[in-house]
Each structure stands twice: as structure tokens, then as C-alpha cells.
Amino acid sequence: MAGSQKKITYSAIAERSGISIATISRVINNSSNVKDDTRKKVIEAMKSLGYDTSTLEANTSKTNDLIIFNIPSLDNPFYSLIIQGAKAAAQRNGYNMLINEDPIDDRSFDSFTALLKKTNAAGLITTNCIARSTLLRLNAILPLVQCCECIDGLNIPFVTIDDVSAARNAVEYLISLGKKRIAFINGPIEYKYSQDRLKGYLQALEQAKLEKDPDIIIQLQEIDYDMAVSAATQLLNSAQRPDAFFASSDVYAAAAIKASRRASLRVPEDIAIVGFDNIGLSSLCTPSITTVNQPKFQLGLLSCEMLIKRINAEQIPIQSMYMDTELIVRETTQKSLRS
Amino acid sequence: MAGSQKKITYSAIAERSGISIATISRVINNSSNVKDDTRKKVIEAMKSLGYDTSTLEANTSKTNDLIIFNIPSLDNPFYSLIIQGAKAAAQRNGYNMLINEDPIDDRSFDSFTALLKKTNAAGLITTNCIARSTLLRLNAILPLVQCCECIDGLNIPFVTIDDVSAARNAVEYLISLGKKRIAFINGPIEYKYSQDRLKGYLQALEQAKLEKDPDIIIQLQEIDYDMAVSAATQLLNSAQRPDAFFASSDVYAAAAIKASRRASLRVPEDIAIVGFDNIGLSSLCTPSITTVNQPKFQLGLLSCEMLIKRINAEQIPIQSMYMDTELIVRETTQKSLRS
Numbered sequence: 001m002a003g004s005q006k007k008i009t010y011s012a013i014a015e016r017s018g019i020s021i022a023t024i025s026r027v028i029n030n031s032s033n034v035k036d037d038t039r040k041k042v043i044e045a046m047k048s049l050g051y052d053t054s055t056l057e058a059n060t061s062k063t064n065d066l067i068i069f070n071i072p073s074l075d076n077p078f079y080s081l082i083i084q085g086a087k088a089a090a091q092r093n094g095y096n097m098l099i100n101e102d103p104i105d106d107r108s109f110d111s112f113t114a115l116l117k118k119t120n121a122a123g124l125i126t127t128n129c130i131a132r133s134t135l136l137r138l139n140a141i142l143p144l145v146q147c148c149e150c151i152d153g154l155n156i157p158f159v160t161i162d163d164v165s166a167a168r169n170a171v172e173y174l175i176s177l178g179k180k181r182i183a184f185i186n187g188p189i190e191y192k193y194s195q196d197r198l199k200g201y202l203q204a205l206e207q208a209k210l211e212k213d214p215d216i217i218i219q220l221q222e223i224d225y226d227m228a229v230s231a232a233t234q235l236l237n238s239a240q241r242p243d244a245f246f247a248s249s250d251v252y253a254a255a256a257i258k259a260s261r262r263a264s265l266r267v268p269e270d271i272a273i274v275g276f277d278n279i280g281l282s283s284l285c286t287p288s289i290t291t292v293n294q295p296k297f298q299l300g301l302l303s304c305e306m307l308i309k310r311i312n313a314e315q316i317p318i319q320s321m322y323m324d325t326e327l328i329v330r331e332t333t334q335k336s337l338r339s
Numbered sequence: 340m341a342g343s344q345k346k347i348t349y350s351a352i353a354e355r356s357g358i359s360i361a362t363i364s365r366v367i368n369n370s371s372n373v374k375d376d377t378r379k380k381v382i383e384a385m386k387s388l389g390y391d392t393s394t395l396e397a398n399t400s401k402t403n404d405l406i407i408f409n410i411p412s413l414d415n416p417f418y419s420l421i422i423q424g425a426k427a428a429a430q431r432n433g434y435n436m437l438i439n440e441d442p443i444d445d446r447s448f449d450s451f452t453a454l455l456k457k458t459n460a461a462g463l464i465t466t467n468c469i470a471r472s473t474l475l476r477l478n479a480i481l482p483l484v485q486c487c488e489c490i491d492g493l494n495i496p497f498v499t500i501d502d503v504s505a506a507r508n509a510v511e512y513l514i515s516l517g518k519k520r521i522a523f524i525n526g527p528i529e530y531k532y533s534q535d536r537l538k539g540y541l542q543a544l545e546q547a548k549l550e551k552d553p554d555i556i557i558q559l560q561e562i563d564y565d566m567a568v569s570a571a572t573q574l575l576n577s578a579q580r581p582d583a584f585f586a587s588s589d590v591y592a593a594a595a596i597k598a599s600r601r602a603s604l605r606v607p608e609d610i611a612i613v614g615f616d617n618i619g620l621s622s623l624c625t626p627s628i629t630t631v632n633q634p635k636f637q638l639g640l641l642s643c644e645m646l647i648k649r650i651n652a653e654q655i656p657i658q659s660m661y662m663d664t665e666l667i668v669r670e671t672t673q674k675s676l677r678s
């Protein structure tokens with residue numbers, strides 16, 4: 001607020017305009033969630049009380065209704081449905097949404113926040129892997145919600161899934177099929193989801209008293225199909241080959257199918273495969289991929305609704321959410337009548 | 340330019356500041372592509388010559404360096420690499436880029452242009468299918484470049500491929516393999532690319548004196564895998580089944596693989612398949628898909644470079660570009676030694 005506005009008392013304006021103090025506060029703080037009519041009434045009341053309303057009037061026409069959705073990469077089709085969900089919530093609430101795929105770290109922080117300022121962004125949803133300190137700095141600048149990838153305990157809300165139990169369930173399913181040597185193809189370990197899926201995988205092996213062999217855990221630095229094919233092929237050609245793959249991404253599961261073909265092994269008879277995410281690819285593949293479904297549309301939708309709540313009210317309790325996942329059984333684990 | 344600036348002669352400012360006339364022109368036209376130091380020097384020189392620089396000084400801190408990349412849908416992985424190319428060009432030139440997936444038509448025009456204004460966008464690249472009149476209205480508002488999907492003859496630049504000849508080449512290749520009854524799975528026909536690929540397909544059949552049978556042209560309303568599987572399966576179960584599919588998208592080609600499996604036909608022995616775009620899926624599929632590669636990264640990069648030229652100079656000749664495609668032969672047309 002400009003210095004000239006210091007003498008405002010909200011109660012006087014409320015009395016004059018008949019509008020609640022909460023709404024008056026939003027007008028004075030240039031929140032976007034005030035109807036034009038109401039905004040005008042508040043400004044009129046302020047004028048009649050002798051307050052300087054020039055700043056408020058200048059801002060009337062440029063309410064900030066833009067939400068930025070930040071993702072690590074458009075390459076990963078996983079984000080497409082999440083963004084659609086967020087967009088549905090944005091549109092329903094009169095917000096615009098634009099997508100940004102920049103990393104957010106110390107190096108990019110200034111240019112990224114300059115972009116938020118220039119575009120007059122009202123809030124930010126991110127699925128990126130961001131350092132704790134950077135998240136806190138961002139959250140001090142504008143309302144922020146973490147989607148999927150998140151850090152708990154920062155007083156920054158998130159909407160995500162329970163990766164540990166989802167991974168554990170998937171591996172337990174492979175064990176229930178009689179698999180004894182289950183390899184794991186995992187993604188970039190700086191992501192919390194990779195750390196948690198690894199935990200879930202190890203928990204399932206432990207509970208079933210199966211050997212935890214580090215030699216059959218493939219840890220990749222990016223979601224890269226070719227690298228996954230090479231690594232899986234090597235494993236299948238080793239002396240003690242696995243009888244199943246659990247993959248922390250459907251892209252890796254597709255790579256495991258290719259590797260099995262190259263090693264002349266049948267899927268699912270010789271090698272069972274379970275992926276993660278249920279992206280379009282998983283049903284397009286032949287054989288189609290058994291996978292852990294994430295409620296992608298809902299993850300996006302609820303993240304965006306939570307963000308809009310934060311934009312419209314500075315003080316709301318932080319409520320984070322864990323959403324349910326489900327295992328979708330397809331041809332990489334179960335021989336179907338028709339392929 | 341404001342009226343008060345009319346008397347400026349660039350040569351006087353160039354002489355005083357030691358800065359080139361081209362750069363001075365960019366400063367005066369508030370182009371974002373000028374270093375802050377240089378901008379200050381030009382303004383100082385103008386001041387010392389008695390020019391009114393108030394408008395320029397006001398604009399110094401809010402250079403508009405935002406490019407909006409508009410796409411029909413994030414669902415189609417085809418756009419991912421195009422956007423990466425555009426982003427590379429944007430970053431190299433000091434621009435930010437945000438992605439928008441709204442349709443642009445009469446109904447959305449006002450809200451879309453309001454968004455461009457609110458975010459202070461400097462220019463727009465679009466891969467959307469937009470009506471002629473709407474493109475012209477947009478082009479009057481801000482610098483615009485059409486990427487891939489385009490309308491020629493509007494004095495609005497575009498960077499695209501020659502879809503007619505790319506499709507003709509692909510079908511000629513299938514004919515060279517001895518295929519006589521080549522079905523075509525085509526996308527939304529309002530898109531110019533669909534119209535052109537259909538033209539190319541028909542030209543190839545005509546030149547080879549093969550029958551043009553409308554019964555084996557599947558025309559779909561969207562890029563939908565399931566719909567394509569159903570339609571292709573139906574065709575393969577008909578009395579006169581095709582011996583090949585040409586698909587105007589790799590997603591359709593993946594659907595043709597699935598349909599062939601369902602009809603217990605071998606790919607490529609019984610059914611050869613050629614896709615289009617060379618998206619990641621085409622090499623991930625088993626068998627991998629023979630397809631027409633589009634230079635996606637380059638399409639994006641050159642579109643963005645063209646846009647930045649337009650942003651920085653109001654009057655540049657409209658130079659559109661057709662980029663080369665190539666056929667990438669994989670397992671859906673050629674039995675490989677290792678699958």
C-alpha cells in the first residue's frame with residue numbers, strides 16, 4: 001500500500017458502503033476475487049470519506065487472474081492430464097492459465113520471479129523438484145501449491161499421492177504372481193517420488209522375505225527410453241536374470257518390453273512388467289502395460305482449487321492432500337485371450 | 340511513437356551516442372532486444388539533444404520480453420520438441436516463453452487477446468487451426484508467426500513442411516514394397532495438414548494407377564487412439580482388407596498395429612504400416628513404426644527466430660519457410676533381424 005493510504009480505517013468504509021471488512025480488505029489489497037460492482041462501491045465510499053483512491057482506480061482494469069503452471073518438461077506426457085485438470089478449475093473460477101517449463105533453482109530464481117511479476121501472475125502451481133529454501137522464497141512472493149512432487153512440513157500446501165504404498169502394492173502384486181526376482185527401474189533420485197517408490201519396492205521385498213539385490217535396481221538420471229532399454233537388456237542377459245520388472249514410469253516399462261523382445265523372452269510368461277502413471281502409452285503399447293494409475297486430472301484440479309483459495313484469502317489453513325492410486329492390470333502381467 | 344517524438348533524427352542521436360541507427364531505432368520503438376546500458380546511453384544522448392524521453396524512460400523497466408506459444412493440446416506429444424526448439428531461440432535472444440493451449444476462435448478471441456495484453460506479450464506463435472479472419476485480427480494486434488498448421492497468402496509468416504509431397508513419398512514407398520490396397524487413417528479434416536496429406540495420398544495412388552477406394556479412407560475427428568483401433572479393426576475384418584496403412588499420425592499407426600494383432604495379421608508381413616511425425620512413441624512401439632520425420636525442433640526454433648525478427652522491426656519482408664521431411668524406415672515395413 002502507498003503511504004497516502006495509511007489513515008484508512010476499514011470500519012468507516014464498511015459503515016459507509018455496507019460492504020464487509022473482509023471484502024474491503026481485498027479491494028484495498030487488489031485481490032482479483034472481487035466483483036467489479038463491489039470494487040466500485042468500495043472506491044466510491046472511500047472517495048466520499050476523503051481517501052486517496054487513485055492507486056485503486058488504476059488497478060481496477062488490470063486484475064491479476066493469471067495462474068502459472070510450472071512443469072519440469074513437456075516431454076513427459078504424464079503432465080498433460082494434470083494440466084487439463086488444473087485448467088478446468090482455473091476456467092471455472094475465471095482464471096487464465098499459462099504453462100512454463102523452466103527449472104526453478106538459485107540460478108534461475110531472479111529471472112523466474114521477474115517473469116511472474118511481468119506477467120502479473122496471481123499464483124503458481126509447480127510439479128518441479130525444487131529445493132526447500134527456494135520453495136520458501138517463492139512462497140513469500142506469491143501463493144504457491146505443490147502438485148505431485150512436494151516437500152512436506154514447509155507450510156506450503158500440496159496435492160500428491162502416497163508413492164511408498166502405491167509402489168509397495170505394485171510389487172506385492174508381482175510377488176503374488178509368484179515372481180521372486182523383481183528388478184526395479186527408477187527415475188531421477190533427487191525427486192521425492194523416486195525416493196518413495198524405491199522405499200515401497202524395498203518394503204514389499206522385505207515383507208515377502210525376498211532378497212534385496214542392489215544389482216537389479218537400475219537407477220537412471222532421466223526419463224529416457226533408450227537408456228532404459230540398454231540397462232534392462234543388460235540385466236536380462238546377465239547370469240541371474242530377473243523374472244519381473246517394476247518400473248517407476250510407463251516409459252521405463254515400455255523399455256522393459258523392448259528389452260525382453262531383444263532377449264527373446266516372452267511378456268508376461270517369462271518376464272512380467274508393471275509400470276507407473278498410466279499415461280496413454282501404457283494402453284497403446286503391445287502388449288499393453290499393467291500400471292499404477294495416478295488420478296492425474298484430479299491432482300491438477302484440486303491443486304488449482306487450493307491455489308485459488310490461497311489467492312483469495314491470505315490466511316487459510318494449509319490443507320494438503322494425498323489421493324488414491326489403483327493398479328490397472330493389463331497384458332504385461334496377465335496373458336489375455338485376445339492380444 | 341508519441342507525437343512529441345516526431346522531430347527526432349536518428350543520425351543526430353547516432354553521432355552523439357556512438358550507437359548504430361538500427362539500435363537507436365529499437366530503443367525508440369521499445370524493442371526488448373536492447374541491453375539496458377545501451378538503452379540508457381541512447382536516452383542520455385537524446386536528452387542532451389533536447390528530445391522528450393519521458394515515454395522511453397517509463398518503458399525502460401517494463402520491456403516486454405514474453406512470447407506466447409499457442410498449441411491445440413498438450414495431449415499430442417508432437418508439440419513437445421517444437422516447443423523446445425522455440426524456447427531455445429527465445430532464450431538465446433533474451434525472451435521468456437509461456438505455453439497456452441486455448442483454441443482461438445470468435446468466441447474466445449476477446450478473452451485470448453485480453454490475456455495477451457495482461458501478460459504484456461511481445462509476440463505469438465501458434466500451431467492451432469485458426470480461421471483466416473481471426474488470424475488477420477490477431478496479426479493486427481501483435482507480431483504473429485504460424486508454425487506447422489498455417490494459411491498461406493495472408494502476409495503472416497509461417498514455418499511448415501510440404502505435407503502433400505511428404506505424404507505422397509510415404510505412400511510411394513508402400514507401393515514400392517508391392518502394396519496394392521493401401522488404407523489411409525487421417526486426422527481432423529479442418530486442419531490444412533490433413534487436407535494436404537490426403538492430397539498426397541491420392542496423388543501417389545493415381546500415379547501408380549491404383550484404385551482410389553473411399554471405403555479404405557478412415558477420416559477421424561480427433562487424434563484418438565481408441566477410435567482409430569476400432570475403425571482399423573473393422574477395415575481389417577472386411578471382405579477386401581487392405582495390405583497396408585498410411586496413417587497421418589504415429590498415434591494412428593500405433594492403433595493400426597493393435598488392430599492388426601486383433602485381426603491376427605502379422606506386421607509387416609501381412610500389413611505394412613507407415614506413420615507420420617516421428618514422435619517418441621514411434622520408436623517405443625513394438626514393432627517400431629516406420630514414419631515421416633518432421634524437423635520438430637527446427638520448426639519451433641525457426642518460427643521463434645522469425646517472430647523475434649518481427650518483434651524487433653515492424654517492417655520486414657514476410658519470408659515463410661517449408662522444411663524438409665524424411666522417411667524413417669523401421670519395423671512396421673521391414674522385417675528386422677532383431678525385433
